[in-house]
Amino acid sequence: MSAPALDPVRTPSGEISAARARRGGKQARTTPARFDTALGWSDRPGPAWALRILLCAIALAIFAAPFLTIFSGAFSTNPSGSSLSFLPHDSTLLNVRVAGERGIWDYFSNSLVIAGGGLLLQLAVSVLAAYALARHRFRGQALILTLFMLTMMLPEEVIAIPLSLVLGHVPVVGLDLKGTVWGVILPLGAWGFSVMLLTEFMKDIPTEIEEAARLDGVGELRMLWQVVLPLCKPALGVAGVLGFIMIWDQYLLPLIAAKDPTDYTVTVALSILRTDPEVGSGVVLAGAVIALVPSLVVYLLLQRSLVTGIAAGATKG
């Protein structure tokens, strides 16, 4: 039996359903649709389809409906802090404007730079580390993985002051990272969660693919880049989304790494807004809405990698 090609082989039915999927899912499909998802939802109207719509509506009501109150509060004049409403009254963009006057867009761009740079660093570091942990065997492997997980176990507040001292004077090199974006990006580079996630998913890749590639004389980096990574797209998607959100939501770290208020990120700015007695709750809600958009956008963008199944035919089983 010859070594399988590097791209997974597609069976005919898999190919058809993939093509149909690309064209958008409303077309009635035959059998292949039932293999697209774990529960085998089908596209055709029927009791299962209706049940799914109902359950989706319930899920929306539970998870998304409460945010209508936040959106309506952000766009109302003087929303009450002690009662909820689903629709804005006296809808206005004033709150957004006031938030802008308080400099929220500058903080926003700080957050963008930090989250973008931080995510790149995090993914790069985690991919390299996971590759080593998942696809090689060496002494101390379990220990290293535990070490990475250990970084997540001590609460932030305990590390805050020592970290602030480290940022002010990095050991050995003696640099002062305060007031720079690196002061926030570097500490976030080694995130135990993404290492753990990528390791777990990389472990799952069958060794046959790797062996086949090695027989072709593929080196380590090329192996990682062309063979292993494409098969980890879902994991990369998750690590990307959750990593972005984790960095975006950082509060303590930007606070201790900042040298003056212009270094703050949007999360810090939000908490300042909340303690400002002159600013109404509408402005705070507007700030919150502005702050959640990028994470949502990243999630939207990376969703494809989360659900595009590895088409049938990869040499599993």
Next chain:
Amino acid sequence: MTATVTTAPRRRGVLTRKALLPWVFLAPGLLLALVFKFVPMGKGIWLSFFEVRPFLGDKWVGLDNYTRVLTDHRFQEAIGNTLLLGIGMSLGAIVVGFFLALLLEGQARSLKIVRTAVFLPVVTATAVVGELWRLMYYPTSDGLMNSALGFLGLGPVPFLDNPDTALWATMVMGIWMTAPYNMVILLAGLAGVDRTLYEAAAMDGVSLRQRLRYVTLPALRPALAIVLTLAAIRGLRVFTEVYVLTGGGPAGSTEVWMTRAYTLGFTRNDIGGASAASVVLLCVTLLLTVTVNYFRKRGDVR
């Protein structure tokens, strides 16, 4: 015909290129972790043996902080809440996340939109979410939750106002906030399931439930492992949900280990004590994570 393999003897052990390679790949991560995580962590743990007085100079007190924390009746009372809340929230979020992933899997655009909407609890600032739930939990009968319950004919519940219901109310919010997070991880796991297996199962006439049990779940193992490990690491550390919703009240009924430690550190200025409390939590979490891992490995071997 096999490919050429190395010719030189490998007795030199550690320093061969092949053995060094993984370490080269690990180097950036380990370096960053060392400087920005382990060094501060070490200092934080070190401080737990001192009475921390930044200006006057720390005073060595040995295990004094630990005895104080472990014999403090408020910390002891918080243990029960921490366990209940931590386990309840973690498991609840996993189960709900699992169902959400199963429900919303698929490539249709409408599903994409629903998945994005359902993800809102994760992307919104926690403080804002906390205020939202405080309002939803308004104890009178026109509070949002109470109105909804009223539709079903159930009486108004005091939620956060009553020590007996406050913990459960917090747990519900915690599950609500974390379930979509788990959903995302599990969706990625579902995406990795080989579709031909589903086809094969159908051809064998396997029922849906059996297919779920014998095909989907085993293939979900890595994703479930991650979600469980995360739960072990973060579960006992529960803090933010309680802090934004009740602050530990009423009457300490939602007080958890970390809210106690926070009060100790920042309201009472006892940083040594707060560090000691955090180290205790670290040890328990480590133990829990190692245990979860151990059982998982045993499961894998089978």
Next chain:
Amino acid sequence: MDMNGVCVPMGDVRRGRRLAATLAAAALLFGTAACGADSDSADSGDPNALEVWTRSNPDSAATYDRVFAAFTKKTGIKIDYQPVVNFDQQLQSRASTKDLPDVMINDTALMGSYQHQGLLKPIDPASISGHGQIDAKTWSSTVGLDGRHYGIPYSRQAMTLMVRKDWREKLGLPQPKTWQDMLTLAKAFATRDPDGDGKKDTYGMVVPGSAQNGYVAWWGASYLWQGGAKIIEPDGKGGYRPVMDSAAAVRTVSWMKDNLFCGDKNVVQPGALTAVTSTATNFQDGNAGMNLTGPYNIVTFDGTLGKDKFEVLPAPAGPAGSDALAEGENVYFGAKTGKDKQEKALAAFLVSPEGQKLAMTGKNQPVVRIPVNTTLDAAKVHDDPRWSVVQKAYREASEQFPNAPDLAPIKQDTADSLNALFTYCGSDVGAGLQELDDTLAGDLKDQDLMP
């Protein structure tokens, strides 16, 4: 072949080199970026510059900017002003490098804690020119455990009762002068639909009753003072003893529990037991009728309710008088910074009529509420007659928390105990307060204030 005689595909070597090059480039970038950030704060080396910290949001910071600009113009001493958001953490951080800011302006309640940590320089009032314009009562609130002063009074305030004037007049009730009046008014607000919308959606008063950050103790202190109770008191020998088990305290706390939290419904807002001031917004949202709070809220209420809708009244009297909680801010000097002359000059300016007026006026938020300088009249300077109520309350019927000890643990323990007593309506107040007393004794012993 590489140097071990191992067959190595050529690609790998090149990859390795590329990787090394990338890492080197990254290191270079990182290095230059980090080095590029230079410290733009004034060097603490300059003897004629002071580093001043306040805990302020951007709006109040603008007021401080004006004050400091006037000071620099007058004396030539430069001010490196830092409106710090994360005050306590940053202070701890600086303290561990032994480099404290020269001057800090912060709450009076923190004096004990700061002094306990050795962060403050003792001050001789006589060395601050203009010290005579501050009255003795105010000066006495900056005395530390060893009898020396550790702060210079800067701004003061007292809690007053804000009442919905339109509701009260609609219901035909008089301004409350005693606890009983207040209770009657609260019940009326809760039951007689003062906002006329036909719904039972109004509450008597709004209370931040959570134990978080000691809020319920902060709010309840006024009642304790008015009931003749104290939390801790000096024992005459340089130490303190807890007195929450006194008959007056038991009576007061029982009254509060039975009437406000466990009595008629809606006398206080729902969810009061987990509310803090930022979440207890019922007064400005228009569904609570009374609020015992500080004067900084006058501006907020003007904005949300309107000047004509509410009135500012002295706190109603309890059995032992109408003392309300007094608070404020002090100017603190950081220990060991060696710029005595400049620091004293700044303090003198800040308490002078000119400095205080600058801090009380202008288009941004005032940072001085009731001026400590007795030659000034708050109502005149703020140009608002309601401030005379606050000033009178501060000068004649108010009392601070004891500032000399580190009050944080004491306030927190008191708050935890009060919150528990108010939550469980069947609780035994006497026993609960006795337990609190024991806990407070432990706290005082930790601070070496009790044998």
